Amino acid sequence: MSTVDTLFRNARLVDGRTVDVAVCDGRIISIASHSQSPVAARETLDLTGRLVLPGLVDGHIHLDKGFVGDDWKSHRPCTAGFSVRERVKFEKEALAGARPIAVRAAALIDLCVAHGTTQMRSHVDIDLQVGLRNLEQVMAARDAHRNKVSVQIVAFPQSGIVTSPGVAGLLDEAVRAGADLVGGLDPAGYDADIDGHLDVIFGIADRRGVGIDIHLHDGGLLGIFEIENIARRTKALGLGGKVTISHAYALGEVPRDAVQRTAQLLAEAGVAILTNAPGAHAFPPVLLLRDAGVNVFAGNDNIRDSWWPYGDGDLLERAMIVGYRSGFSTDADLAAAFNMVTTNAAQALGLRDYGVAKGAAADFVVLDAQHVQEAVVARPRPRDVYKNGRLVAHGGTIVTAAR
Numbered sequence: 001m002s003t004v005d006t007l008f009r010n011a012r013l014v015d016g017r018t019v020d021v022a023v024c025d026g027r028i029i030s031i032a033s034h035s036q037s038p039v040a041a042r043e044t045l046d047l048t049g050r051l052v053l054p055g056l057v058d059g060h061i062h063l064d065k066g067f068v069g070d071d072w073k074s075h076r077p078c079t080a081g082f083s084v085r086e087r088v089k090f091e092k093e094a095l096a097g098a099r100p101i102a103v104r105a106a107a108l109i110d111l112c113v114a115h116g117t118t119q120m121r122s123h124v125d126i127d128l129q130v131g132l133r134n135l136e137q138v139m140a141a142r143d144a145h146r147n148k149v150s151v152q153i154v155a156f157p158q159s160g161i162v163t164s165p166g167v168a169g170l171l172d173e174a175v176r177a178g179a180d181l182v183g184g185l186d187p188a189g190y191d192a193d194i195d196g197h198l199d200v201i202f203g204i205a206d207r208r209g210v211g212i213d214i215h216l217h218d219g220g221l222l223g224i225f226e227i228e229n230i231a232r233r234t235k236a237l238g239l240g241g242k243v244t245i246s247h248a249y250a251l252g253e254v255p256r257d258a259v260q261r262t263a264q265l266l267a268e269a270g271v272a273i274l275t276n277a278p279g280a281h282a283f284p285p286v287l288l289l290r291d292a293g294v295n296v297f298a299g300n301d302n303i304r305d306s307w308w309p310y311g312d313g314d315l316l317e318r319a320m321i322v323g324y325r326s327g328f329s330t331d332a333d334l335a336a337a338f339n340m341v342t343t344n345a346a347q348a349l350g351l352r353d354y355g356v357a358k359g360a361a362a363d364f365v366v367l368d369a370q371h372v373q374e375a376v377v378a379r380p381r382p383r384d385v386y387k388n389g390r391l392v393a394h395g396g397t398i399v400t401a402a403r
């Protein structure tokens with residue numbers, strides 16, 4: 001074998017093996033026991049048996065909303081119970097006085113990368129007020145930081161589609177301008193027109209060949225009705241594997257036999273479910289869905305923004321929160337929580353070269369833990385984060401060469 005760029009010696013993999021990982025041109029070209037690993041390397045690093053996790057994948061984040069990198073903005077509660085419409089109104093007011101997206105998105109990206117995120121899916125607001133401006137700025141942030149993290153972008157109609165005439169056209173333009181997926185928002189609860197809303201986004205997905213990731217806060221049987229509509233449309237258009245329903249609170253609110261039936265439809269259609277196990281809210285039953293064959297994955301969603309003041313970008317903490325709120329205790333359950341911020345999220349994002357495996361991109365996180373279960377419950381720090389084989393974060397900060 002010719003000389004490799006970097007040889008990572010004594011890497012402990014999640015399957016318990018201790019191996020040498022050889023990286024060339026940003027890819028893992030071999031994983032082998034010490035005696036069989038390449039001898040010639042431009043750089044050799046001894047990982048001393050530390051655990052090597054695949055790069056963490058944030059399945060749902062909002063890079064245009066966070067106040068990380070800005071002054072603290074005190075949370076303003078809704079006036080009479082939670083309302084998406086009022087939340088959006090308060091958010092508009094708070095964002096009017098915020099620093100530019102270039103500054104805030106950069107700070108949020110650095111926060112996430114420092115904890116081990118190497119891939120993310122960001123929703124970006126598209127509405128009549130901001131038009132495509134947020135999209136342009138998040139795309140610029142994506143490009144400016146692409147040596148640290150890969151960002152997928154969803155064109156997200158945060159102020160509705162049917163009740164906001166003109167947004168349908170903007171979403172189509174957003175996809176032509178480079179958004180990777182088209183989003184949606186509570187077809188019933190926000191737009192009061194389930195088919196009108198879904199016709200627009202499924203139309204764009206079908207015409208433009210992109211995936212869908214729809215925010216669905218609508219609860220109870222109304223939410224279930226919408227979820228089943230989304231599953232039917234996905235199947236009819238052959239979009240299996242490219243559609244996500246984010247939040248899907250309804251799945252956490254109706255009786256389990258109703259969830260079983262809906263889970264079957266989701267599995268058959270190839271629709272994934274994202275959850276961040278939000279605060280005091282009901283959320284989907286992870287294991288029930290997984291056992292029915294649904295891909296369930298996780299993401300941080302809101303990080304210190306108008307929606308809620310929490311979040312530090314750490315996906316191991318997110319896995320812990322999902323596990324904690326789901327009542328996970330066994331090793332198998334903890335591994336399920338871990339998979340939600342790694343392989344399941346990678347599958348939902350359609351990443352083909354993911355994992356600590358030969359041929360994959362050399363994106364990984366090195367930390368002091370014996371196994372993934374300990375990684376989830378203890379969230380050990382410090383961590384070394386590698387993107388395409390290069391060190392991008394160390395001891396909680398971004399290494400300067402990656403800025």
Ligand SMILES: Nc1ccnc(=O)[nH]1
Nearest residue numbers: 062084215301302307
């Ligand atoms: N969880 C959410 C974040 C941002 N926008 C939403 O509609 N929902």
